[in-house]
Amino acid sequence: MVLPLILLLPLLGSIVPLCCRDRGRGFCALMTAICPAIALVLLLLLGIETFHQQIPRVSVDWFPALGLSLALRLDGLSLLFALLILGIGLLVILYARYYLSSQDSPQRFYCSLMLFMASMLGVVMADNLLLLWCFWEMTSIASFLLIGFWTHEPLARKGARMALTVTGAGGLCLLACVLLIKRVVGSFDLSVILHCGDALRESSLYPVILTLLLLAAFTKSAQFPFQFWLPHAMAAPTPVSAYLHSATMVKAGIFLMIRMFPVMGETPMWSYVITIVGLVTMFYGAYLAMVQYDLKALLAYSTISHLGLITFLIGIDTKLAMLAAVFHVINHAIFKAALFMAVGIVDHECGTRDTRKLRGLFRFMPYTAVLATVAAASMAGVPLFNGFLSKEMFLTESLQIHSFGALSWMIPALATFGSALSVAYSLRLVLDVFYRGYPRWLPKKPHEAPRFMRLPLEVMTVLCLGVGIMPATLVGPLLDKAMMVVAPDVLKGQDLSPWHGFSFPLLMSMGAIVLGALIYTIRSSISSFRRDFLISNANIVFDSAVKVTIMSCGKLQEAISNNSLQRYMFLMLMMVLAFASTGLLRMSSLLGGLPLTPISPLIAVGALVMAGGVVATVYFQRRRLIALICLSVVELTIILTFICFSAADLALTQLVVSVASIILMLLALFFLPQHTPKTSSGPRLLRDAVLSGLLGVVIASLCLAVLTEPYETIAHFYNNNSVPLGGGHNVVNVLLVDFRAFDTMGEITVLGITSLGVFKLLNRLKLFIPSTSAENRPWSPEYYPTILGAASQMLLPLALLMSLYMLLRGHQMPGGGFIAGLIASAALILLYMARGVEWTTRRLRIDYQHVIATGILISLGTGVGSMLLGYPFLTSTYGHWTLPILGDVELASAMLFDLGVFFTVIGATMMILTLLGKVATPHSPSHMTRRLRRARRYKEGR
DSSP: OHHHHHHHHHHHHTTGGGGOTTSOHHHHHHHHHHHHHHHHHHHHHHHHHHHTTOOOEEEEEEEGGGTEEEEEEOOHHHHHHHHHHHHHHHHHHHHHHHHSOTTSOHHHHHHHHHHHHHHHHHHHHBSBHHHHHHHHHHHHHHHHHHHTOSTTOHHHHHHHHHHHHHHHHHHHHHHHHHHHHHHHHSOOBHHHHTTOHHHHHHSTTHHHHHHHHHHHHHHHTTOTTSTTHHHHGGGSOHHHHHHHHHTSTHHHHHHHHHHHHHHHOSSHHHHHHHHHHHHHHHHHHHHHHHTOOBHHHHHHHHHHHHHHHHHHHHHHOSHHHHHHHHHHHHHHHHHHHHHHHHHHHHHHHHSOOBTTTOOOGGGTOHHHHHHHHHHHHHHHTOTTSHHHHHHHHHHHHHTTOOTTGGGGGHHHHHHHHHHHHHHHHHHHHHIIIIISSOOOSOSSOOOOOOHHHHHHHHHHHHHHHHHHHOHHHHTHHHHHHHHHHHSTTTTTTOOOSSOOOSOHHHHHHHHHHHHHHHHHHTHHHHHTTOGGGTOOOHHHHHHHHHHHHHHHHHHHHHHHOSSOHHHHHHHHHHHHHHHHHHHHHTOSOSOOSSOOOOOOHHHHHHHHHHHHHHHHHHHTTTBHHHHHHHHHHHHHHHHHHHHHTTOHHHHHHHHHHHHHHHHHHHHHHTTSOSBOOOOOOHHHHHHHHHHHHHHHHHHHHHHHHHHTSOOOOSHHHHHHHHHHHHOOSOHHHHIIIIITHHHHHHHHHHHHHHHHHHHHHHTTOOOOOOOBOTTSOBOOSOSSOHHHHHHHHHHHHHHHHHHHHHHHHTTTSSOOHHHHHHHHHHHHHHHHHHHOHHHHHHHOOOOHHHHHHHHHHHHHHHHHHHHHTTSOTTOOOEEEEEETTTEEEEEETHHHHHHHHHHHHHHHHHHHHHHHHHHTSOOSHHHHHHHHHHHHHHHHHO
């Protein structure tokens, strides 16, 4: 179980900074770094197994019905990315300790950074595509928190929203892609999918799956036309930028394309789309990097360009091109982290990132200048630096493209020109900032950074040189293991060394360096093209798109939503009619093979009474009391129907629910006009009648089709196992509190949350209380009838006793916690109605919020208790005991769960109804005085 710890330790590390609130930044950084440092050590130990041809895997079922499992794997590709994530992450933690100011919250920063690290580790280590998608979305959320870290900056907030919007949309595309892959392959397990490449490529859904996959990857890795969000993410602190651009976030899309290459690649669609998008992105980012004045913006567009280069290599669709892509992932992570740290040091010690002010810093920061020069030389592809090796492989593979026919010669030419632009903006980054001119208008006097702030930059710079000089020793074995997953044996016969002799790719590389130097010398002419030639302000474009979307949605809402309940019901029923009719149209025959049940006279009479009650309810809809009486007739007929078909539990439940719901409607209608105005015209009535008739015909047809169609049911399982497994003869109750207790647990939790929401809405609400009837007659001065009060006090103990009886018998006979709770609630409601809220509250000092909490805790406790005894959550048991007088008694632990349901139902029902009762109750003596005066005047007038 070491593999899950690699993921859990950074996740645990997100909590550690919150425990260091009273300590300094150094202590907070040190404590935060412990968890990822341990995870890195464990990763190296497990990496040894990976190098011995063993792929560590762990899989724990999470939601088996959905195919979602907590499955992790550590193959060569995952190992490579995980090393970058943890290694660079540790350096960023150290770097941030010196970069953050005293006004910044290191706890909030490190907490978000650790969440980001854990999310990215989950993406690269997931062995289940649905789990990968979960972590994919977590990276979007964590990056949102980090990009918007400086919440007081408007640009930071806009950049965070932009990144979340674009990458979140890509996440939805990835979810759709994963679901379609499951439909084709039949599994979310990556281990299974990687062996089903032929099935995916030959599927008719392949174009859709590939499109969704690439949309997800392009949005995350800032590929054209979704590249605009990445430069605006530069509003984040520089440590975040260094981490995001080198080892996380933007590399997630690259990882996804590499991971899915064995099953989705090697097709013309894959090759054309990815190659063209990568080439366009490479030139777009390279040109815009040339015309930036902000150093971080320059590096951001250079990242876009290099991500386009990697995407271009992935699209070439050869094993050697994929090797070059993976190799450049490593190289880009190293030199880009170094460059961002160098720019952060310049910003931190000079107070600005504007190249028009930063000149000749070598005089003041020679050490930083040398380190930045080495990293920039690597980005430019100068020999003996790591970037040169992958760039030469890139140029070599561009010569192998022949899929564009006679125009294929343009690909190596464009690749050379793109490399030249990389050289040009690298020269601009180094020469303009460190070696030319003299600084002017700087907010701070430049000087070297603290020793340990430079340490991460030094480590990255040494790697730039080391990998460039000894690639086979430092990264050769790691590349070999990574490529075993993507393209096995691709390194066999390949000479991974800094010198391959004189060749045409070497000539192209040297030509790119010379051409890049020439472009740098004429940079002023290039800048005269204005940056707006290829880019408009992405913030303005994005904000405009958001405003247009909001306005369009507002207009659509105005067209649909006009506060008319009739319109809402009409639209909803039209959708029901459309979907239901679609199902019927696909059926060849309405009647199935089962015979219809004969209609008895009793059932026919009940159906007629029910239909008459429905018609009467509609007819008397403007007279609320009569309409409720008619509706009660319908509910009573339904109850009798349940009894007729031996559904005693349903009948009892419907009976007590009807009582509570009728009272609830009476209380709610008390505040509405007693006579609703007549607004429906003849055409509208005709429309509604036609719609109702069509809907009735369609629903009746569906019921007829379902009832006559043979089907298999699981009812036999519950009937046969209710007694031996659940210890109860009442199958319905055993089903609710035993077999499907987890569902019931969720339902009572939702019920409790809903009642709390109603409490927040109605608490201290003041509404107009009508004092006369519809005929302008004042209400009776006797607010609470004496006879009803006396009867309620007599009925209350009997009803509570009946409620307790229903609770205890529920496991064996019709009853249970839900029915018992509603019976008790009905008795309490009667007391409230008879004596009033104030009188009853003074005598029944019950906090119904505590009752709800008690019920949920009791139900939860039964589940936790079974876990403590070594059984699955909510597993019940039962047994027989001999008690004095009572004799043999059977008791089940599920009865405790039912007790929790009982308390929750009482608490939720009474909270809602008593709140409505409080709203409807006059609270001041003056109100009662006014009512008495109006009644006296009414009598005197008569």
